[in-house]
Amino acid sequence: MKNLNRRDFFKSAAAGVSMVTIGAASVKGADKRLSEDRVGVLVDTDVCVGCRHCEWACKTAHDLPTADLDNYSDKAVFKEYRRPDAGALTVVNEFDNEKNPALPVHLKIQCMHCERPACVSACIVGAFAKREDGSVVWDSDKCIGCRYCMVACPFQIPTYDYDKAIQPMIRKCDFCSDRRDKGQLPACVSICPNEALVFGKRVDLIQIAKSRIKRKSDVYVNHIYGENEVGGTSWMYIASKNFDKLKMPPLALNPAPGISETIQHGIFAYFVPPVTLYALLGLMMWVTKRRKSEKNEKLQENNEEKGVKS
Amino acid sequence: MIPAPVKHKFFTPGVFILIILALNGLAFLAVRFVSGIGAVTNLDNVTPWGLWIGVDVAAGVALAAGGFTSAALGHVMHREEYHVIVRPALLTAMLGYTFVAFGVFVDIGRFYYIWHPLIMWNGNSALFEVGICVMIYLTVLYIEFMPIVTERFIGRVNLPDFISFLNKPIDRALRYIDSRLSITMFIFIIAGVVLSTLHQSSLGTLMVIAGQKMHPLWQTPILPLLFLLSAIAVGFPMVIFESLFASRSFKMKPEMHVLSKLGGMIAPIIGIYLAFKIGDMFIRETFKYITLFDTPSIMFIAEMGLLVIAFVMFISNRVTHSPLGLFIASALVIAGVLLNRINNFIVAYNPYYNPVKYIPSFGEISVTVGCIALLVLVYRVVVMIFPVISQDKEDIIKKI
Numbered sequence: 001m002k003n004l005n006r007r008d009f010f011k012s013a014a015a016g017v018s019m020v021t022i023g024a025a026s027v028k029g030a031d032k033r034l035s036e037d038r039v040g041v042l043v044d045t046d047v048c049v050g051c052r053h054c055e056w057a058c059k060t061a062h063d064l065p066t067a068d069l070d071n072y073s074d075k076a077v078f079k080e081y082r083r084p085d086a087g088a089l090t091v092v093n094e095f096d097n098e099k100n101p102a103l104p105v106h107l108k109i110q111c112m113h114c115e116r117p118a119c120v121s122a123c124i125v126g127a128f129a130k131r132e133d134g135s136v137v138w139d140s141d142k143c144i145g146c147r148y149c150m151v152a153c154p155f156q157i158p159t160y161d162y163d164k165a166i167q168p169m170i171r172k173c174d175f176c177s178d179r180r181d182k183g184q185l186p187a188c189v190s191i192c193p194n195e196a197l198v199f200g201k202r203v204d205l206i207q208i209a210k211s212r213i214k215r216k217s218d219v220y221v222n223h224i225y226g227e228n229e230v231g232g233t234s235w236m237y238i239a240s241k242n243f244d245k246l247k248m249p250p251l252a253l254n255p256a257p258g259i260s261e262t263i264q265h266g267i268f269a270y271f272v273p274p275v276t277l278y279a280l281l282g283l284m285m286w287v288t289k290r291r292k293s294e295k296n297e298k299l300q301e302n303n304e305e306k307g308v309k310s
Numbered sequence: 311m312i313p314a315p316v317k318h319k320f321f322t323p324g325v326f327i328l329i330i331l332a333l334n335g336l337a338f339l340a341v342r343f344v345s346g347i348g349a350v351t352n353l354d355n356v357t358p359w360g361l362w363i364g365v366d367v368a369a370g371v372a373l374a375a376g377g378f379t380s381a382a383l384g385h386v387m388h389r390e391e392y393h394v395i396v397r398p399a400l401l402t403a404m405l406g407y408t409f410v411a412f413g414v415f416v417d418i419g420r421f422y423y424i425w426h427p428l429i430m431w432n433g434n435s436a437l438f439e440v441g442i443c444v445m446i447y448l449t450v451l452y453i454e455f456m457p458i459v460t461e462r463f464i465g466r467v468n469l470p471d472f473i474s475f476l477n478k479p480i481d482r483a484l485r486y487i488d489s490r491l492s493i494t495m496f497i498f499i500i501a502g503v504v505l506s507t508l509h510q511s512s513l514g515t516l517m518v519i520a521g522q523k524m525h526p527l528w529q530t531p532i533l534p535l536l537f538l539l540s541a542i543a544v545g546f547p548m549v550i551f552e553s554l555f556a557s558r559s560f561k562m563k564p565e566m567h568v569l570s571k572l573g574g575m576i577a578p579i580i581g582i583y584l585a586f587k588i589g590d591m592f593i594r595e596t597f598k599y600i601t602l603f604d605t606p607s608i609m610f611i612a613e614m615g616l617l618v619i620a621f622v623m624f625i626s627n628r629v630t631h632s633p634l635g636l637f638i639a640s641a642l643v644i645a646g647v648l649l650n651r652i653n654n655f656i657v658a659y660n661p662y663y664n665p666v667k668y669i670p671s672f673g674e675i676s677v678t679v680g681c682i683a684l685l686v687l688v689y690r691v692v693v694m695i696f697p698v699i700s701q702d703k704e705d706i707i708k709k710i
Contacts, residue, residue, distance in 0.1 A: 083663065085355060122519050124441055126432035144426050145419020147358035148437045152519045156661055159355045160419065162348025168419040249662035251522065259531050260518040261434050267511060267534070268439075274504055281386050281500045288388035 034115070038134030040202040040234035041189060042209055043108055045246070046219055048196035050078070050092055050106035054188035058090045058110075061176060061187035081247065084110060086161050089173045090188060095246055099219075105239060107246050108188070108197075110173035111136060111157045112226060113234035116255035122152035127170075134202060134234040135175035143170055154230050154249065154256050175234070202234060209238050231255030311565070313397055313697040315462070318560045320694065328683040335680010338673040339416065347419060350673035356661060357668035359417075364655035365678050366413030369648045370406055371444070371513055372541045376552075377403020377451065378506035379545030385499045394568055394700040397458065398556070399549045401689065401698050404451040409685050411448060414441075416677065436515035443509030450502045457495070460488040462696050511538040517654055525606045526596050528658040532586065539583040544647040546572050546579075547620075547640035554637045556693070562701060564633050573630035573639070580621045580643065587614070609649070609657045616646035 052072045059066035064087055078094035090110035097105050113136045120128040120136060127142035128149060138149075138158075145168050149158045161168035176186035184190065189199045198208060206227055213220040225243045226236035229251045237243070244250050267273060342350040353360050380399040384392045415421050427441045467481045468474075514537030517524055530536070550569050557564045591597050600607050620642035629635035656668065670678075693699050 083355065118519055118521075121434045122437065123432055124435050124437040125426045125430035126435075127430075142426060142430050143420065144423040145421075146414075146417070146437065147419070148435075148516075150355065150358035151517075151523075151659070154521060154523070156356065156523075156663055160358065161346070162351075162353065163346045164419075165342075165344055165346040168346065247663065249522070256521065257434070257519055258521050260436055260515055263515050263518060263531065263534055264434060264436055264439065264512070267508065267515075268433075274508060277507065278500055278504045281382070281503055282496075285386045285388070285496060285500065288386070292388045292390070 033132060034130070034134065035132045036203075037201050038132065038234070039200065040113070040134060040205050040236060041186070042198040042200070042205040043235065043237045044196050044198065044212065045105050045107050045237060045239040046216075047194050048092070048106040048108065049194055050075075050094055050104070051193065052077075052092050053191045053193065054108060054197070055088060055090060055092060057187040057191040058173070059088065061179060062089060062174075064088065078104075084157065084172070085159050086169065086171050089171060093247070095241065097240065099240060105241055105246065107237070107239070107248075109155075109157075110188075110235065111175070112155050113173075113175055114154075114230055114256055115232040115234070116230065116257060118152035118154060118230075118256035118258075119149035119158060121257035121261055122148045124148060131177070133180075135177050135180075136234075137174050137177050138170055138172065140167075140169065145170070152256070154251055156249075202232075202236075205236060209236060213238060228253045311394055311700040311702060313394075313458075313700045315695055315697055316560050316562075316693050316699055316701070318694065320690065322559075324559070325687065325690070328687050331683035332680045332687060335677045335683065338676045339680070341673065342416065342677070343421075347417070350671065350677070352668055352671040352674065354666075354668075356664055356666070357659065359655060359659070360668055361656065361670035361674045361678055362413055362417040364652050365648070366681055367410050367417070368513060368516075368655050369651040370410040370413060371510065372537070372544055372647050372651055373548050373644065374403045374406030374410070375506065375510060375541040375545040376549040377406070377545075378503050379542055380549055381454075381499055382503050385496075386503060392568060392572070394565055395549050395553065395572065397698045397700070398552060398693075399545075400451065400454055400458075401692060402548065402552060404448075404455050405685050405689055405692070407444065407448045407451055409681050410444060413681065414444075436512050436519070439512040440509050440516065443505050443512065447502060447505040447509065450498050450505065453491070453498050454495070454502060456487060457491055458696050458698065460484045460491075464488065506541075507538060510541040511535065513537050514654075517658070520659065523659060523661040524654075525599070525658040525660055526594065527591075527599050527606055527610045528654050530590050530594060532590055533654075536583070536587060536590070539579070539586060540647050540650060543576070543579045543583050543617075544643055546576050547643035550636055551640040551644060554633055554640075556699060560699075562699075565700065566631070566633060569633075569636055570630045573624060573636050576639075576643070577621055577624035580617055580624065584614075584617060584621060606653075606657055606660075609653050613646055613649040613653055616642050616649065620646060 053069065056066055056069050056072050058064075075094075081093055082088075082091045084091055090108055092106050092108045095105040095107065097103050113134055114130075115134075117128065117130055117136045119138075120126075120130050123143075124146055125142045125144055127139045127144075128136060129139065130136050145160070147158075147160055147170075149170060150156070150160065158170050158172045160170055176184070176188075179185070179187060185199055186197075189197045198205060200208070206224065209224045209227070213222055213224070219240050220238050221240065221242055223243065224236050224238055225248055226233035231254065237248070239246060338350050347353060351360060351362070376399040380392065380396050383389050384396040415424055418424060427438055428445070432438045464481060464484050467477045467484070469477055469480075511534035514533035514535070517529070518531065518533055521529070550572060553569060554564050556562075600610060620639050623629045623635065623639035623642070626635075629639055656670075660667075
């Protein structure tokens, strides 16, 4: 508790230093423009069998090159921990299950579609947007390829085409926004044979997750990953193992953009601080100039007097 | 002492080395623009920013801070005695920021969209703020440099015969620009100082959003303040370093009467920076990471050590009055701030999933070194054409 207070004190001290007056309140809490009915997906890793059909469906839906679905039953890929990249927006990894070694834990990773996304806050040209329905999408027409979104993302999700000189893409799961606009489910959700992926309203998913944890409290860890992490995410997970053992980053609960927006708006605050600084410097310039010319006049007078005397 | 074009032969062994380094960098740049960033750099999805952002952009902006600190001293506070350093510092800033812009152009994947931030705004983004401020400030720097161009060419426009009819109109245009600028220059000078304080600090805000991905020794909410203070602290040392370097290279007498006084102002500024840096360390209780002696802790100790030694040196009168002492102390500050920027953008960036720690590739280093070499060469060309460096009247006459 002591630590927390100190940190809070420090935050406000820092805010004071950067002349924060406005904007501090706007960072906390979910965006008001978000719909109450915004959607998400609950990933139940206890149900997932690691068939990787979601990987295939995702690639097919996004026109990415892929092998035939039959080849996906090969378990050899699980030997190495994989991450999403320019060729795969989602991947499934396998982890040991100490409670039941015959049934390893499978965990699918993709963009979490944060409630308060760092990428949206960071992007220099506003190429990322949080849609009312909860999904976070990227606009290729705006992107300049600076990769600040990748620096900002707490889940290390956006990827970049390092091999392309012209029109490299930032790639990440877009929650199948095209499909959903047509009333379809996300490709991964619709193909999942075991209903390990539950699509629905975010508020309902939290209730479902809670009831599943309660019903099988011997199986699940009492933690809905994504309910509160970085201010909450649209995709959430329940699992039989601690999430840091599943390589999900242990994250703080404050929104991902953190205090960077507070600082940013503090420095600008309707341009008051910069304009004030400008005025102060102008005043200083004027005063020192007058002082200097007075001095010069005096020098001149002195010289003239001396000239008269000699 | 009046500013005049330096009369000296251009090619020396050092210049040839610089040309080779520049060409080597340009060769790797060609590969980057043909085959993509991945072909030259060691960057990947885990480490999206590396040497080019850390050194070419972040350190470049910091080391060009001499431009606004000396403008504030010479023009805003009207300290006439420092006018001899304003022009060299202005040129450094102008060229420095030009290369920062070039560094950004090289590093962003879609370089042909570099103008997008002008019309696509995101007020929440620290990077947007830095980008816009740097663009405007670069324009201001070129405007501030205009009087040096008009001074050089008014009454001396002498084009080859076939376009010699343009001599008069160009001369008239130069005179017009000169008369307009002499009235309005104060607007740009103040704007330059304000823009600098804004983006120097916002450059610190950049990494705040990386949150837990950044090592706690550097991740702090006062990063913007630390960046601003360290930029101010490195401004004058950079001016001194360059001035001493230039006078040695061009075989001129160092302007010690000005440089010593300038050196006397540096210790308090570094002191304030160190006070905030160390205070922050105690408030956030991060000193426990220093004794781990892993890479971050060693880099942190190195960064702080350089600045503490420089601080102690600048307190001494003997140091500030000897060219060698000033040169070494200034070099230490520059090295300390350079290392701080490298630490903030590269060493401190250690995300949760990080299987291979990033080390810059030979190509990346070549491009960075090549850009610096090119900058020094352009600096040399400009001071030989334009009246930037102040010299004794007798010296000028003797050399002619």
